[in-house]
Amino acid sequence: MTLTIYSYKLVERCLSNLPDRPIILRLSGWAQQNDRLAMREIAWQLTQQTGTSFLSSTDNSDSDSDPIPEDNEVNPFLDIFSANPAASAETPLSLPPPSHLPALISVLPTLYRPTIVLLDAFDLFALHTRQSLLYCLLDTVQSCRAGAGRKGVAVIGMTSRVDTVNLLEKRVKSRFSGRIVRTAAPRRLKDWLGIVRGILGVEVDEGEQDEEEAVVVEWKAVWEATIGKFLADQVVVDVLNETFSVTRDVRVLSRILVRLWIALHSGKGTYGAPT
Numbered sequence: 001m002t003l004t005i006y007s008y009k010l011v012e013r014c015l016s017n018l019p020d021r022p023i024i025l026r027l028s029g030w031a032q033q034n035d036r037l038a039m040r041e042i043a044w045q046l047t048q049q050t051g052t053s054f055l056s057s058t059d060n061s062d063s064d065s066d067p068i069p070e071d072n073e074v075n076p077f078l079d080i081f082s083a084n085p086a087a088s089a090e091t092p093l094s095l096p097p098p099s100h101l102p103a104l105i106s107v108l109p110t111l112y113r114p115t116i117v118l119l120d121a122f123d124l125f126a127l128h129t130r131q132s133l134l135y136c137l138l139d140t141v142q143s144c145r146a147g148a149g150r151k152g153v154a155v156i157g158m159t160s161r162v163d164t165v166n167l168l169e170k171r172v173k174s175r176f177s178g179r180i181v182r183t184a185a186p187r188r189l190k191d192w193l194g195i196v197r198g199i200l201g202v203e204v205d206e207g208e209q210d211e212e213e214a215v216v217v218e219w220k221a222v223w224e225a226t227i228g229k230f231l232a233d234q235v236v237v238d239v240l241n242e243t244f245s246v247t248r249d250v251r252v253l254s255r256i257l258v259r260l261w262i263a264l265h266s267g268k269g270t271y272g273a274p275t
Contacts, residue, residue: 008120008158009198010183015116022114023049029124035133038125039096039104050111098132105136109144114151122157126167134168138175160251185248192244192253193231199257200227235263 015024025045032038047053096104108115117137119125125134137155144153157164168176186192201224230236243256 025117029121117155119157122159123161123164
């Protein structure tokens with residue numbers, strides 16, 4: 001599924017309407033720049049959502065946790081600093097070897113809930129060596145059949161490149177379902193401004209911040225007020241109107257927002273001007 005960046009919230013809305021809560025693994029091509037980093041992120045997110053540790057050789061999970069490989073003697077996802085806090089700061093951070101990738105991905109269909117893998121900047125994952133991560137994910141999806149103890153796996157890729165499929169190697173492309181959804185550029189200025197607010201906004205789950213709930217609520221209110229003040233600045237309004245009349249490319253909008261924010265905080269605009 002190929003989507004433009006600003007349709008990310010559409011995907012989130014669809015996921016929130018699912019009758020059963022799935023396990024959602026979120027990866028970004030900007031952050032997980034190679035398969036080994038992606039493996040660590042997958043293992044960490046699985047730990048957070050299943051209660052089964054993929055990051056420690058000590059399995060303290062209860063009987064309802066998801067099954068993991070029984071070989072705990074040499075755990076490929078073990079962080080050396082977690083295992084040995086006294087390790088020297090000069091010691092490089094360990095990462096799992098690429099050979100463990102198929103073993104980790106093969107665990108996904110065995111989890112007690114359906115698994116959905118979201119790949120933001122999907123085109124950047126195609127730049128990984130041999131595209132091993134994409135191959136393992138799509139091969140697992142193709143071979144997985146829900147039922148008989150398997151809840152199923154889905155992979156959703158999001159990208160602003162319309163030619164991303166052409167970047168896939170032959171063996172990866174053969175496992176791609178071919179289901180592509182393309183979204184149109186915003187047609188109204190109101191939608192354009194909504195995208196701006198969505199890019200700058202930050203969603204905070206207050207329910208997970210029991211001890212610091214008051215601080216989180218206060219920070220969220222201040223941040224939203226700051227965004228409103230930023231969008232009310234005449235410099236911002238003029239630039240956004242001009243940009244909307246020239247292009248509807250959200251990537252261009254993102255670059256402009258960064259430059260606007262820097263310019264306004266340096267005192268060139270009314271908002272953030274030095275006192």
